[in-house]
Amino acid sequence: MIAIVKSDFNTEITSLLLQGCEEQLQSLGIEYKTFTCPGAVETVAYSKFLIDKNQFESIIVIGAIIKGDTDHYEYVCQFVTQGISQLSAQSPIPIIFGILTTQNEELAMERASLDRMNKGKEFADTAVFMVNAFSNFN
Numbered sequence: 001m002i003a004i005v006k007s008d009f010n011t012e013i014t015s016l017l018l019q020g021c022e023e024q025l026q027s028l029g030i031e032y033k034t035f036t037c038p039g040a041v042e043t044v045a046y047s048k049f050l051i052d053k054n055q056f057e058s059i060i061v062i063g064a065i066i067k068g069d070t071d072h073y074e075y076v077c078q079f080v081t082q083g084i085s086q087l088s089a090q091s092p093i094p095i096i097f098g099i100l101t102t103q104n105e106e107l108a109m110e111r112a113s114l115d116r117m118n119k120g121k122e123f124a125d126t127a128v129f130m131v132n133a134f135s136n137f138n
Helices: 011-027 040-053 072-090 105-112 119-135
Strands: 002-007 032-037 058-066 095-102
Touching (some): 002 011, 011 058, 011 119, 032 040, 040 072, 040 095, 058 119
Parallel strands (some): 002 058
């Protein structure tokens, strides 16, 4: 089973990413469970919590960080990138970095829209690929 941790911040975008991800996993016949948290920063702690539960084959982390008028964007991007990177390096299961970091909402929407490139589908495909790759060594 795959866990999906979705940030509710920028929910219009993250909901579209989640929809694409869930649709792709369903089409592949893969079981999953979705968890939500307030923002991208919280996805790091939630992912660590789920890793420690030892119930999932992979975790897909979904979020959207959009640049604003303050430095907050830089700090959030740095924290989340470093946090997920550290988890990935230490985790016995693959962690898929599905956090969009864009300069504006239009660019985020382009990557999330179901009728365009919807990165959520790619996150699902990547998780399945990595689960299969990791299972080849068991």
